[in-house]
Amino acid sequence: MPPRPSPPAQLFPHRLPRPLLLPVTALKHLREQVFLAGDEGWTGEERTDIGGDASVSPTPTYIGCRGWPRHRVRCIAGDADTTDPSSGTSTSLRDWSSPSSENTSDGETEADVETRGLAFFAEMATQAASPSKEGRYSYEEYKETADWLLANTEHRPMVAIVCGSGLGNLADLLKEQVAFKYEDIPNFPKSTVPGHAGRLVFGNLNGKPCVCMQGRFHMYEGYPLWKVTFPIRVFHLIGVQTVIVTNAAGGLNEDYRVGHIMVIKDHINFPGFAGQNPLMGPNEDRFGPRFPPMSDAYDRDLRKLALSASRDLGFAAELHEGVYCGLGGPSFETIAECRFLNRLGADAVGMSTVHEVVVARHCGLRVLGISLITNQAVMDYNSEARANHEEVLKAGRESEKMMEKLLTTLLPRIETNNNVN
Numbered sequence: 001m002p003p004r005p006s007p008p009a010q011l012f013p014h015r016l017p018r019p020l021l022l023p024v025t026a027l028k029h030l031r032e033q034v035f036l037a038g039d040e041g042w043t044g045e046e047r048t049d050i051g052g053d054a055s056v057s058p059t060p061t062y063i064g065c066r067g068w069p070r071h072r073v074r075c076i077a078g079d080a081d082t083t084d085p086s087s088g089t090s091t092s093l094r095d096w097s098s099p100s101s102e103n104t105s106d107g108e109t110e111a112d113v114e115t116r117g118l119a120f121f122a123e124m125a126t127q128a129a130s131p132s133k134e135g136r137y138s139y140e141e142y143k144e145t146a147d148w149l150l151a152n153t154e155h156r157p158m159v160a161i162v163c164g165s166g167l168g169n170l171a172d173l174l175k176e177q178v179a180f181k182y183e184d185i186p187n188f189p190k191s192t193v194p195g196h197a198g199r200l201v202f203g204n205l206n207g208k209p210c211v212c213m214q215g216r217f218h219m220y221e222g223y224p225l226w227k228v229t230f231p232i233r234v235f236h237l238i239g240v241q242t243v244i245v246t247n248a249a250g251g252l253n254e255d256y257r258v259g260h261i262m263v264i265k266d267h268i269n270f271p272g273f274a275g276q277n278p279l280m281g282p283n284e285d286r287f288g289p290r291f292p293p294m295s296d297a298y299d300r301d302l303r304k305l306a307l308s309a310s311r312d313l314g315f316a317a318e319l320h321e322g323v324y325c326g327l328g329g330p331s332f333e334t335i336a337e338c339r340f341l342n343r344l345g346a347d348a349v350g351m352s353t354v355h356e357v358v359v360a361r362h363c364g365l366r367v368l369g370i371s372l373i374t375n376q377a378v379m380d381y382n383s384e385a386r387a388n389h390e391e392v393l394k395a396g397r398e399s400e401k402m403m404e405k406l407l408t409t410l411l412p413r414i415e416t417n418n419n420v421n
């Protein structure tokens with residue numbers, strides 16, 4: 001075994017109560033949640049994803065938690081005793097030195113941080129060690145979550161609403177609410193983005209039984225697409241028939257203004273072009289077919305209902321039908337990219353939705369997509385405008401009343417099979 005080097009200074013060492021044994025395969029899965037770095041790859045706190053691979057790293061491996069405040073990204077130092085993936089043996093993770101009781105900047109002691117770090121890590125380890133986590137959820141896990149929800153609420157929603165950035169308050173419209181934090185629901189991922197609260201809210205919207213995702217999951221958070229779309233299949237299993245996906249989007253169409261609404265007519269799944277499709281991998285026939293069509297992804301009757309509701313509400317002039325282009329994010333688009341997408345036929349651009357829609361259609365759910373135009377995409381090299389998340393959230397807050405009215409008017413009109421002419 002190579003001699004054990006000193007830990008990098010930026011790593012705050014934490015003591016493990018005892019060596020933690022994990023199979024090498026578990027470490028591979030942990031890469032989705034935490035970053036792993038060999039000695040050579042470590043460049044300090046500025047780096048959040050070093051992308052070393054424990055299974056091939058010849059040097060000791062450090063593990064930190066993605067998404068933690070950076071000064072806390074220093075969870076556990078490890079001693080990779082056995083790193084040969086072919087051996088299938090275990091990797092032991094040990095502490096480097098003793099903890100201190102020094103306070104961190106927000107008053108939490110290092111001991112608290114350590115406790116949290118260990119709890120987080122233990123959870124990750126448990127999840128990673130589960131055989132079903134080999135790249136996807138098993139049917140039984142979707143079912144487990146669905147059954148848990150059905151056992152914990154009497155609500156039986158027909159419609160699910162996914163709230164986009166800044167649109168989480170839509171969930172407040174529901175009456176007779178029963179809400180669950182994502183972290184309390186078995187198998188549910190966790191929201192990490194500001195403006196995505198991370199609660200599943202059941203209730204009635206204008207008499208219609210609904211469930212609202214107050215916060216969605218995005219590819220750029222580091223989640224694989226089978227996690228991003230996990231709730232959609234759960235909705236199917238609890239009896240939901242229609243999903244309304246909302247999002248914040250940048251307007252590419254020159255007629256679109258901030259605060260306008262776009263009913264999604266079609267989408268361009270850009271990550272899909274690069275092989276990032278949530279249906280990649282073995283098909284689960286109990287959800288749907290291997291090769292689902294997408295030419296009817298956005299339900300024509302639901303689109304008509306949305307357009308007629310907007311006419312009834314008097315804001316038809318602010319409502320468009322258009323094509324949404326989903327990208328991976330988290331960087332906003334360059335000017336050249338915006339021009340390119342616009343020429344391709346996209347009217348609005350965002351970082352979500354398309355994966356949820358693919359999975360929803362795969363399991364036969366009807367889909368209505370609604371984009372709130374929160375900013376105009378920058379298309380001009382002379383422009384000083386810069387897209388930013390604060391602006392997106394602000395536009396969401398400013399237009400929430402319009403979105404609320406649209407949904408409140410629309411929901412009671414949704415039948416199992418609308419046939420609107």
Ligand SMILES: O=P(O)(O)O[C@@H]1C[C@H](O)[C@@H](CO)O1
Nearest residue numbers: 164165247248351352389392
């Ligand atoms: O969840 P959505 O698609 O509404 O959120 C958009 C895309 C990014 O998450 C974020 C950028 O501001 O808003």
